[in-house]
Amino acid sequence: MSISTDTDHRPGGGAPPAGGGDPLRVLVAHNRYQVRGGEDAAVARDLAAMERAGCAVEAVFLDNEAIDSAPARLRAALAATHAPDGIARVMAAARRFRPDVVHVHNFFPLLSPGIHAAARAAGHATVQTLHNYRLVCANAFLMRDGAPCERCVTGSPYQAVRFACYRGSRIGSLAVARMIDHHRRAGTWRRDVDRFVALTPFARERFVAAGVPAAKIRIRPNGLADPGPPPDGPRRGLLFVGRLSPEKGVLVLADAAASAGMRVTAIGEGPLAGALAGHPDLDLVGARSPAEVQAAMGRAAALVVPSLWYEGLPMVVAEAYAAGTPVVASRIGALADLVADGATGLLAAPGDAGDLARALARIAADPASAAAMGRAARTVYEREWREDVTTRALLDIYRDAVAARSADASLASTGS
Numbered sequence: 001m002s003i004s005t006d007t008d009h010r011p012g013g014g015a016p017p018a019g020g021g022d023p024l025r026v027l028v029a030h031n032r033y034q035v036r037g038g039e040d041a042a043v044a045r046d047l048a049a050m051e052r053a054g055c056a057v058e059a060v061f062l063d064n065e066a067i068d069s070a071p072a073r074l075r076a077a078l079a080a081t082h083a084p085d086g087i088a089r090v091m092a093a094a095r096r097f098r099p100d101v102v103h104v105h106n107f108f109p110l111l112s113p114g115i116h117a118a119a120r121a122a123g124h125a126t127v128q129t130l131h132n133y134r135l136v137c138a139n140a141f142l143m144r145d146g147a148p149c150e151r152c153v154t155g156s157p158y159q160a161v162r163f164a165c166y167r168g169s170r171i172g173s174l175a176v177a178r179m180i181d182h183h184r185r186a187g188t189w190r191r192d193v194d195r196f197v198a199l200t201p202f203a204r205e206r207f208v209a210a211g212v213p214a215a216k217i218r219i220r221p222n223g224l225a226d227p228g229p230p231p232d233g234p235r236r237g238l239l240f241v242g243r244l245s246p247e248k249g250v251l252v253l254a255d256a257a258a259s260a261g262m263r264v265t266a267i268g269e270g271p272l273a274g275a276l277a278g279h280p281d282l283d284l285v286g287a288r289s290p291a292e293v294q295a296a297m298g299r300a301a302a303l304v305v306p307s308l309w310y311e312g313l314p315m316v317v318a319e320a321y322a323a324g325t326p327v328v329a330s331r332i333g334a335l336a337d338l339v340a341d342g343a344t345g346l347l348a349a350p351g352d353a354g355d356l357a358r359a360l361a362r363i364a365a366d367p368a369s370a371a372a373m374g375r376a377a378r379t380v381y382e383r384e385w386r387e388d389v390t391t392r393a394l395l396d397i398y399r400d401a402v403a404a405r406s407a408d409a410s411l412a413s414t415g416s
Contacts, residue, residue, distance in 0.1 A: 024100050024402075027057075027103070029090045029111060032061050058097045081112060081178055083107075087115050091122065101398045102119040104126065105129050113192075127401050135210065143247060146309075148309060157184070194404045195401040197220050220397060223390030226386055238257075238328075240268070263281050266284050297320055297325050301363050301364070305317065306348070306356055314338075321377040329347055332350040
């Protein structure tokens with residue numbers, strides 16, 4: 001199977017590096033998805049932000065375009081434990097570019113966790129962003145049969161074979177479980193990664209439970225460029241933005257909207273679009289451009305995120321906060337970290353249409369309180385999610401990784 005690799009060289013310049021000192025040289029490695037999604041967008045934003053911060057940046061992208069059939073997916077999964085071709089391509093770029101840090105985002109299936117050992121052997125500090133749960137879960141979502149599942153967090157990853165967790169295939173699940181088990185037993189995550197980036201406190205807890213060293217994990221959300229001050233004027237209506245799929249809780253949202261007698265505008269596409277078409281309380285408008293989504297955020301009284309699974313870091317929450325819009329979300333996983341109940345939005349029991357309906361009714365019944373929560377949400381965005389804030393945090397993590405790598409090298413050279 002051929003591997004498509006793109007190398008994007010960004011020489012840096014312009015602004016001095018945040019925090020002073022020599023410009024950091026960062027090699028980013030990312031296995032892009034066939035359908036571009038949130039992780040791909042986050043990587044692109046970070047590359048641009050690092051360049052603006054004065055770093056010298058090069059990116060190596062591996063693409064899944066050749067994985068276009070069930071046999072191809074199986075072959076990729078079987079090779080994912082080591083993926084020598086992908087590692088060789090990244091290390092060729094590292095030899096030419098001579099980075100201080102090799103920052104890995106998605107490594108599956110064309111790169112593999114083995115990239116960290118190769119990078120460290122060449123003297124580079126390494127960082128791994130934990131966008132999803134692939135380190136411990138064959139399907140990467142800690143989800144099974146429409147509900148959260150943590151069997152493999154502390155247990156054997158081979159349980160995924162029993163439930164065919166990877167794309168409904170037991171053979172494919174065996175291949176991915178083998179990758180997880182191999183790198184867990186080999187000590188890849190303890191030995192070969194200098195720093196991990198978790199997106200939320202909840203995610204950090206799950207990875208610590210799975211055996212990732214707590215001392216190496218830093219929490220840093222994905223950044224979002226400031227769209228400007230939130231619009232003035234009254235807010236009207238409720239908004240959902242996301243994939244129309246069961247795990248996103250859209251069926252629960254439909255029931256809650258009907259119970260509350262409130263109409264919800266739904267932006268997005270997905271497998272439930274047909275089933276929800278014509279629903280009297282949902283206005284399905286399909287996909288919209290980022291500018292249109294931003295405008296809709298600025299008009300809405302609240303954004304609704306009724307998910308039934310452990311979201312990684314849904315950027316729609318950051319977008320809502322940036323727009324000064326409160327969020328009504330399920331009290332599950334990272335969402336319970338991101339939404340302060342009664343302060344930046346409201347939380348409802350996941351899967352409970354009645355509880356969600358009560359929360360939606362509170363927004364409608366008290367516009368002043370909703371507006372106050374929106375102002376608080378904007379403050380949180382400015383403090384934690386704004387791009388300059390998250391870029392400084394990322395550069396601090398890089399310097400921390402470089403210092404740790406240097407200390408390890410010094411210990412090794414003295415035989416301590």
